[in-house]
Every structure is written in C-alpha cells, then in structure tokens.
Amino acid sequence: MTQTHEGKTAVVTGAAQGIGQAFAVALAERGARVVAVDLADCDETVQRIERLERVEGTNAVAIRADVSDPGAMPRILAAARAWGGADILVSNAAIQEFVPFEHMNFAQWRRIMSVNVDALFHLAQALLPDMRERGWGRIVAMSSNTFHLGMPGASHYVASKGAVQGFVRSLAGEVGVDGVTVNAIAPSLTRTPGTSGGPQDAQGQFEMAADRQAIKRTESPADLVGALAFLTSDAAAFVTGQTLLVDGGWAHA
Structure with a gap:
C-alpha cells in the first residue's frame, strides 16, 4: 500500500489559504484532482497546483461558496462529478472568535456552529452517496486540540470542535461497510494568514x-x-472513527 492519490478527486474546503491551501496542494502533488472551495478566491491555490511538475493540464478547479449553505452543495457536487465524483472530502473551513460566555449571544453561537459543524453535515450528505456507490471514500474533518484542553472565551468554538469528533465517531460506524473511512485531525494553534496578526x-x-x-x-x-x-x-484503510492529535505533543485524548 502507498500514499498515492492517483485517479482520486478531492474536495477541500477553506482552500484559499493556510491549512486548506496546504492540503489542496499536497493532495495534488500526490496525484489527486482537487476541487478547492472557499468563500474567498481560490485562484492562487489552483495556480500553485498547476505549477507543480507532476501536474499536466487542468487538475484543479476553484469554487467560491459558503459551505454552511446547503444551497451551495449542488455546485460542489457537480464540480466533483465532472471528474467522476468525490473520493476524498477534507472539511477544513472553520471560523473562530473570542467572546466571554456572559457576552455571547445566540447569533454568535449559531454562526460558529453553522460553519464548523453544519457545513460538515451538508458536505458529507452531498458527497457520501458517490463514495458508497464506488466502495471507496475518505472523509477527514478538522477538529482542534482545544476540545481536549478547553479554551476560556471560546466556548462556542470548542463545542463545535467537540461536535466534529462526535460526528466522526458515529458516521464511521455507518459507512465502514462501504469502504469509506471518517476521521478527524486536531492541531495545535497553527500560524496561518488567518491567525497571524490577530488576538x-x-x-x-x-x-x-x-x-x-x-x-x-x-x-x-x-x-x-x-x-x-x-x-x-x-x-489508512483500517483507520476510522479516530481523531489524530497533531499538536506537538500538547494534548492527550
């Protein structure tokens, strides 16, 4: 077994910069065709993929979409199906803010949940049928080590990352029989354009x-x-329902 992704189609959300861009380029380097999805323009990500030595022709497409909106799913699904359907879903798009609980309102709570949790639901429902039909699929969602550590002033964010881990554990038991694995990655605080220069x-x-x-x-x-x-x-065909802490050895599950 190898880690080649030749012939696979990957949908990567939050792909305009930072972690999502790194994921999209890495999958393309390993041979995957990439549907790069973000509210922001993903043209830079597509250009980086097209400059890779191993990539010939058009191996990436950019989709501007709000992944928390179920109405965006048909466009994402159509882009993946242009290459035969999604084999890989990387649900990376997320937002974070710091608000003490006593000052938090429900609109702020729902905004975090809609992007960090609801989007994963919408994407999985849209893309899973094609994976199950082909008998092969990989879903990877981004959690955070803050679920294991706690983080004052971000109860909505930490709760959303815990929900990701719960979703992964449960869905894995439903789709494993179809050759689909579902896992999460939980990083530490990662320096990206989105986290640099902020609080x-x-x-x-x-x-x-x-x-x-x-x-x-x-x-x-x-x-x-x-x-x-x-x-x-x-x-990783026999790894599913897991959250892999990639945080420099800080948290422990």
Missing part, C-alpha cells in the same frame, strides 16, 4: 502554545500534511 499574536498565544508542547515551536500548515496524506490513502 493570538496580541496575547502571546503562539509562544504559550509552543512552550506547552513537547515540540517547542509554532505549528505550521506543513506539519499537518503528512497526517492528511495518510488518512486519505489506502495505507
């Missing part, structure tokens, strides 16, 4: 995280690529 920097959270990890440096998107490549490959 994490202002509050020294990157330094704090590095100090508490066994590996004393800030995590980067490149640190997550190996885990994704494994979980979406044939090498």
Whole structure:
C-alpha cells in the first residue's frame, strides 16, 4: 500500500489559504484532482497546483461558496462529478472568535456552529452517496486540540470542535461497510494568514502554545500534511472513527 492519490478527486474546503491551501496542494502533488472551495478566491491555490511538475493540464478547479449553505452543495457536487465524483472530502473551513460566555449571544453561537459543524453535515450528505456507490471514500474533518484542553472565551468554538469528533465517531460506524473511512485531525494553534496578526499574536498565544508542547515551536500548515496524506490513502484503510492529535505533543485524548 502507498500514499498515492492517483485517479482520486478531492474536495477541500477553506482552500484559499493556510491549512486548506496546504492540503489542496499536497493532495495534488500526490496525484489527486482537487476541487478547492472557499468563500474567498481560490485562484492562487489552483495556480500553485498547476505549477507543480507532476501536474499536466487542468487538475484543479476553484469554487467560491459558503459551505454552511446547503444551497451551495449542488455546485460542489457537480464540480466533483465532472471528474467522476468525490473520493476524498477534507472539511477544513472553520471560523473562530473570542467572546466571554456572559457576552455571547445566540447569533454568535449559531454562526460558529453553522460553519464548523453544519457545513460538515451538508458536505458529507452531498458527497457520501458517490463514495458508497464506488466502495471507496475518505472523509477527514478538522477538529482542534482545544476540545481536549478547553479554551476560556471560546466556548462556542470548542463545542463545535467537540461536535466534529462526535460526528466522526458515529458516521464511521455507518459507512465502514462501504469502504469509506471518517476521521478527524486536531492541531495545535497553527500560524496561518488567518491567525497571524490577530488576538493570538496580541496575547502571546503562539509562544504559550509552543512552550506547552513537547515540540517547542509554532505549528505550521506543513506539519499537518503528512497526517492528511495518510488518512486519505489506502495505507489508512483500517483507520476510522479516530481523531489524530497533531499538536506537538500538547494534548492527550
């Protein structure tokens, strides 16, 4: 068994930058065709894929869509089916904010849940039928080590990442018989364009995280690529319902 992704089609959300972009490019490097989905423009991600030495022709397409909106699913599904249907779903798109619970309103709670949890539901429902019909599929969702650690001022975010792990555990038991695996990756605080220059920097959270990890440096998107490549490959055919902590040895499940 190898980690090649030749002939596979992958849908990667939150693919315009940061972790999602790293995932999209890594899967393309391993031979996958990529549907890059984001509210933002994914053209840079597509251009990076097209510049890869091993890529010939059009091996990636950009879709601007709100993955929390079920109305966006037909466009994503159609883009995947243009290459025979999605074999791999990487549900990476997420949002985070810091609000003390006493000041949090329900609209803020629902906004986090709609992107971090509801989108995973919509995407899995849209793409799973094709995977089950072909007898092969890989779903990887992004959780966070904050579910195992707790994080004051972000109860809605931490709850959403716990929901991802619960969804993965349950769905895996329903689709394993069809050759589909469902797993999650839980990183530490990762430096990306979205996390740099925000409250994490202002509050020294990157330094704090590095100090508490066994590996004393800030995590980067490149640190997550190996885990994704494994979980979406044939090498992980007997791994499902799991959350893989890729956080420098900080949290423990």
